[in-house]
Amino acid sequence: MTSRTLRIAMNGVTGRMGYRQHLVRSLLAIRDQGGLELGDGRTLVPEPVLVGRREPALRAIAERHDLPHWTTDLDAVLADETIDVYFDAQATSARVTALGRAIAAGKHVYTEKPTATDLASALELARLADAAGIRHGVVQDKIFLPGLLKLKRLVDGGFFGEILSVRGEFGYWVFEGDWQDAQRPSWNYRAEDGGGISLDMFPHWAYVLGELFGRVTSVTALVTTHVPRRWDESGRPYAATADDAAYAILQLEGGAVAQLNSSWAVRVMRDELVEFQVDGTHGSAVAGLRRCRAQHRSATPRPVWDPELPATEPFREQWQEIPDNGTFENGFKAQWELFLRHVALGTPYHWDLLAGARGVQLAELGLRSSAEGRRLDVPELTL
Incomplete structure (x- = not known):
């Protein structure tokens, strides 16, 4: 050789x-x-x-x-x-x-x-x-990570039937930099330096959704800066001019709807820093970067809403872990x-x-949608 x-x-x-x-x-x-x-x-x-x-x-x-x-x-x-x-x-x-x-x-x-x-x-x-x-x-x-590879296996195998919706939650609390060092560089929070969570994360959502569920055809977004003052690597305060949170509703080719929240101003109460729940007529799944769990229509419980009584069903235990069935590279x-x-x-x-x-394109349209307060179509790109 x-x-x-x-x-x-x-x-x-x-x-x-x-x-x-x-x-x-x-x-x-x-x-x-x-x-x-x-x-x-x-x-x-x-x-x-x-x-x-x-x-x-x-x-x-x-x-x-x-x-x-x-x-x-x-x-x-x-x-x-x-x-x-x-x-x-x-x-x-x-x-x-x-x-x-x-x-x-x-x-x-x-x-x-x-x-x-x-x-x-x-x-x-x-x-x-x-x-x-x-x-x-x-x-x-992201599409090469174990959780999403397992999710793709379910999509390709027809597990979901007709896919109805995708809900994604991403984010964690990025320290302001005054009493604890920030986990991300300060330029991320300055629009003039190319910062902002929309520009950082919408490109991820474009390919994740496109690869797994269908091209994004429209976007409605609300983009904001929750934490307006931060401290840089030298301990100097500065104005955060870039967005640190973005909330989007995306229409997908084929009719499914995606709701994606991205935030550097949220504390984590989920199993992984990013999770996607996919709901379809025949089943649902929740995937993170590593794990993927599913619930088939035949195993779906029958919850009843009763605000007078405490919930007794172990909802998390009612989902099946999707096996690795292989070795995943970085x-x-x-x-x-x-x-x-x-x-x-x-x-x-x-x-x-x-x-x-x-x-x-998706990041640019998301920012524009937020600024104009309206839904925008996402044209298909060609050279």
């Missing part, structure tokens, strides 16, 4: 997601397992080249993982003909410019979402990438492997920059 090295410029690895999920748990994990077998007698070995603005942080990561190649010079990396792929996990506001430069340099690109802060820029990136003939992908990690690693195969072999891959633009 022969091996081939694929050099990947990774911009943004000093951030939490770029470091933990993409570098350590994805590319280094693939490298440590001996590479990615391509099925044709070859093995693909990723070689990360770290890129960023903070030299001490880059150096520390490189030394920790014995990575010889790192730089603060993005221009030099993009001019390097040995670099095959450019990956972006920077703050959203820096993404469009960097991706555009990578595409112009002829690099394949793989990027976190949102791909841009506005739909026009997201579509332009997709057009430029297609015109350049490069391979391009956008991280859409969701980010699983999608990286698919993208690397796409680069090396040209295998089909539809999670591209156009798919990323659909997520930006």
Whole structure:
């Protein structure tokens, strides 16, 4: 078996997601397992080249993982003909410019979402990438997680009958930063820096709903900033100009209705940080990132509403756990492997920059729906 090295410029690895999920748990994990077998007698070995603005942080990561190649010079990396792929996990506001430069340099690109802060820029990136003939992908990690893979198994098997509704709850309390450090960077709460939960989470909802239940055809949203004052990484107070909660009703192709709440100002009273309940004529299911439980029509209890008496039914115990029936990889690693195969072999891959633009479109329309106080249609996107 022969091996081939694929050099990947990774911009943004000093951030939490770029470091933990993409570098350590994805590319280094693939490298440590001996590479990615391509099925044709070859093995693909990723070689990360770290890129960023903070030299001490880059150096520390490189030394920790014995990575010889790192730089603060993005221009030099993009001019390097040995670099095959450019990956972006920077703050959203820096993404469009960097991706555009990578595409112009002829690099394949793989990027976190949102791909841009506005739909026009997201579509332009997709057009430029297609015109350049490069391979391009956008991280859409949630559909590769165990809970949603099990939920998809139920959908594909016809378990639900006609799907009527989807209800999603996502969020947790992000500390303001005064008496406890915030769990998210301060730019997330500044609209001028590309922050906001709508821009962060609506792109997730676009692909989760589209992959499992059908394309979103209309959106009605209320977007707000519940916590208007926060403290940054240096302990300085600042005004939160971006939304930290978004409440949406989405019509899906085929008629189902989705209700999705996203909030960084909510305390968790559920089994996982995100959960989806799907109700259909033949059964229902509740899925998180790891677990999925279901209740078939034949096993549905007969609750009776009586506010005079305490509830005695063990509702949670009336649901059946859906088994793993397999081994699940880290969701980010699983999608990286698919993208690397796409680069090396040209295998089909539809999670591209156009798919990323659909997520930006839903976020943009959600914000506009809230500002205008009305329901908006979601046109189907094409290049």
